[in-house]
Amino acid sequence: MGRLQDKVVFVTGVARGQGRTHAVRLAREGAKVVGVDLCDNIKTNAYPLATPEDLAETTRLVEKEGGTLISTVADVRDRQSLFAAVQRGVEEFGRLDGVVAQAGICPLGSDDPQAFMDAFTVDFVGVVNTVEACLPHLAEGGSIVATGSLAALLPGATDNPTNGTGGLGYSLAKRTIASFVNDLSIVLGPKKIRVNAVHPTNCNTDMLNSEIMYRQFRPDIESPTLEDALPVFPVMSVMNVPYVEPEDVTDTVLFLLSDESRFVTGMQMRVDAGGYVRNRPATPAF
Ligand SMILES: NC(=O)c1ccc[n+]([C@@H]2O[C@H](COP(=O)([O-])OP(=O)(O)OC[C@H]3O[C@@H](n4cnc5c(N)ncnc54)[C@H](O)[C@@H]3O)[C@@H](O)[C@H]2O)c1
Known part of the structure; x- marks a missing residue:
């Protein structure tokens, strides 16, 4: 029996990086995976995002584990295609137990106001869209995991113009995720649905x-x-x-999706090799 035996989990940003390591590990632990990725670039984001070939590679790796991935090319900002992707997975697998809102961009080094908007809409609005698409399908025992960032919890993130407009949008999005998780865990607690954030430090992916x-x-x-x-x-x-490896973040995500964490909710789980305590603000914000 795997740690997620027969659970169904929706993962965004599944084509590469942490999204891919989650999908592969979840499959190894007995879960069925439903996933989306943009598989295209965003103009204000200086480094290329995943490709359809990356998504095909994730599917191959999941199948190598004996698992199944139902994947759709979809933008987390596009509610219609996101909701359709979740619906397709639920129809195919018959249920939904977990969500990992992982997709993200980091459009640093730009003074274009659009970079701020892109960072905030992908990194925060995309998380809200993901949660909203999944919520009607989650029953008691459900688990929602949203990816924040250590950088955003530290002083100098949202108030440092040298990060550029995209950097400010990124930090605001990730900080807002921390608040969103706290408040949503209160809303969903009585339904026994848990909500947690994972905040990685530097992680060895294409983003870094x-x-x-x-x-x-x-x-x-x-x-x-x-x-x-x-x-x-x-x-x-x-x-x-x-940096940490994407598999290190996956270990925490796996714990939060599994019944081992059945009373863990409203947590800001940092996978940061102590980066937060080293640089922490005098008064923690979350
Ligand atoms: N890598 C780091 O150092 C680091 C540190 C802290 C937090 N994070 C967070 O981890 C998450 C995953 O990043 P990663 O490190 O795996 O980087 P990554 O760039 O390898 O993966 C991000 C994935 O999200 C997809 N994506 C981007 N925009 C999308 C959209 N609008 N709709 C659907 N898919 C989209 C990309 O195509 C890509 O596959 C992000 O939310 C990021 O902010 C990363």
Whole structure:
């Protein structure tokens, strides 16, 4: 018996990165997975997003685990296609037990107001859309997990113009997720549906491995590379690691989706190698 045996879980941003490692691990633990990904780029986001080939690779990896992934190319900002994707999964699998609102962008380094809007609509409105699409199908024991970010919990995130307009939108979205999770856990508690946030520090995915992100850590270099950024990455931890692996985040997501966490709700779960305590605000916001 897997830890999620016969559960059905909806995952956004499933084509690569953390969304992919979640899908593969959930399948290994006996879950059936329903997933969406944009599989296209967003103009204000400097690094490329996932491709249809990435999504096909996730499907292949899930099937290698003996699992099934019903996937749809859909934008989390597009409520109609998102709701249709969830409906399709529920019709196919007959139920829905968990949700992981994982899809995200990080359009740093731009002064375009659209970057602010794109970050906020993908990273926060996309989470709300995902939760709303899934909510009618979740029964007692259901679990909602939303992905925030350590960076957004730290001082200097929402009030630092050097992050650019997209960086401000990103931080606002992720902070709002933290509040949303707290309040929604109160709303859904009586229905025995749990709601938690997971806040990763630097995570070894394409989002981190992009020149625009390297520049955040090495503003002193014109075109920094991974080698330039690596010595500075550990500033986001106390354990002197540059980043966590997506599988480390998946371990926490798996726990939150499983019945092992049946009384864990309204939590801000940081997978941050201690990055928060190192840089924490005098008065924690959440
Ligand atoms: N990588 C990090 O260092 C880090 C740190 C903290 C938080 N996070 C968060 O983790 C989440 C996943 O990021 P990742 O690290 O796996 O990066 P990633 O870029 O590899 O994955 C993000 C996925 O979301 C998809 N996506 C983007 N916009 C979408 C949209 N509008 N609709 C549907 N799908 C969309 C992308 O195509 C991609 O497959 C994000 O919410 C991100 O903010 C990442």
